[in-house]
Amino acid sequence: MKADYHKYILDFKNPAGTSRGVLRTKETWFIFLEDGGKTGVGECGILRGLSADDVPEYEEKLKWCCDYIERGLEFLLDEMRAFPSIQFGLEMAIKSLQSQTPFELFPSAFTRGGKSIPINGLIWMGDEDFMKKQIRERIETGFTCIKMKIGAIAFETEYALLKSIREEYSRDDIELRVDANGAFEPGEALEKLERLAKLDIHSIEQPIKAGQLEEMAALCEKSPLPIALDEELIGVFEKEKKAEVINAIKPPYIILKPSFVGGWKGSVEWIELAEGIGAGWWITSALESNVGLNAIAQWTWTLENDIPHGLGTGSLFTNNFESPLTVSRGTLQYDPRKHWIFSL
Numbered sequence: 001m002k003a004d005y006h007k008y009i010l011d012f013k014n015p016a017g018t019s020r021g022v023l024r025t026k027e028t029w030f031i032f033l034e035d036g037g038k039t040g041v042g043e044c045g046i047l048r049g050l051s052a053d054d055v056p057e058y059e060e061k062l063k064w065c066c067d068y069i070e071r072g073l074e075f076l077l078d079e080m081r082a083f084p085s086i087q088f089g090l091e092m093a094i095k096s097l098q099s100q101t102p103f104e105l106f107p108s109a110f111t112r113g114g115k116s117i118p119i120n121g122l123i124w125m126g127d128e129d130f131m132k133k134q135i136r137e138r139i140e141t142g143f144t145c146i147k148m149k150i151g152a153i154a155f156e157t158e159y160a161l162l163k164s165i166r167e168e169y170s171r172d173d174i175e176l177r178v179d180a181n182g183a184f185e186p187g188e189a190l191e192k193l194e195r196l197a198k199l200d201i202h203s204i205e206q207p208i209k210a211g212q213l214e215e216m217a218a219l220c221e222k223s224p225l226p227i228a229l230d231e232e233l234i235g236v237f238e239k240e241k242k243a244e245v246i247n248a249i250k251p252p253y254i255i256l257k258p259s260f261v262g263g264w265k266g267s268v269e270w271i272e273l274a275e276g277i278g279a280g281w282w283i284t285s286a287l288e289s290n291v292g293l294n295a296i297a298q299w300t301w302t303l304e305n306d307i308p309h310g311l312g313t314g315s316l317f318t319n320n321f322e323s324p325l326t327v328s329r330g331t332l333q334y335d336p337r338k339h340w341i342f343s344l
Helices: 058-067 073-079 084-098 127-139 155-168 186-197 213-222 241-249 263-276 290-302
Strands: 004-019 021-036 038-043 120-123 145-150 173-178 202-203 227-230 253-257 278-283 325-328 331-334
Touching: 004 058, 021 058, 021 084, 038 084, 038 290, 058 084, 073 084, 073 186, 084 263, 084 290, 120 127, 127 155, 127 290, 145 155, 155 173, 155 186, 186 213, 213 241, 241 263, 253 263, 263 278, 278 290, 290 325, 290 331
Parallel strands: 120 145, 145 173, 173 202, 202 227, 227 253, 253 278
Antiparallel strands: 004 021, 021 038, 325 331
């Protein structure tokens, strides 16, 4: 088996605003495998400034994996424990190599085009007019679940936007989720959560910064608005440590980005722990190209969880790869009549 890797820069169509700043480009890396005339490809979806494996020696680790690819997946996954995006890229590449075609990793009713995955419509941060425009577009195109990032502009402005949605659409019409990306201070968080709960919000992702287990546990216990852990899961590699986080905080939900938590294997560990305390979960992409998004989506379908997932990011980039993935009426679909066009 031979292995190689390549870097690729994805360009956003529009600047993507988060509470940590504005994204204009997204770096990603691909692992290519070749064995006996067959090929495989996997994406290592690192997100600079957020991924636990955003370290100077990242490329060096990728090269090491390619040099030692014949040692096998389990060996490499163990060696790359602190590099979850590389773990996922390796899982994906091996699965791609072993599959009948490089991009149909989990043949199912989804890849045959008969079924779709419900997804949320993402509202990026920006000024009030920009956010209102996105909200109208998502609703007009058939989304029944909207996720709005908050924490970058004044809370009162964001609250008014959410209130205006709820005044027009009931919770039976539109499910509202919010993502604070850790923007609230612990001392003010509960008051804000109590106000948001009055708008029939489904859940809030990561209201305070990760790493404050006691404060987050207290919020989960007292908040009338269900909390979903996101960044809290990043950088927690050992299963015992994962269990400590889940059992200490007891969150109503967790959100899994395979590129951040060690791919499919790491995600399954979190899911099992969450279900052990009765917590719900959903899957979210981490701004991968359509290669990574495809692998996440096909795997997500096999989990048989029909809650809306965060998999609508394929159309964000000007230079993404053409694929059978399409978004229609608030769902992600796979059209087997469409072909992949993948080249670097």
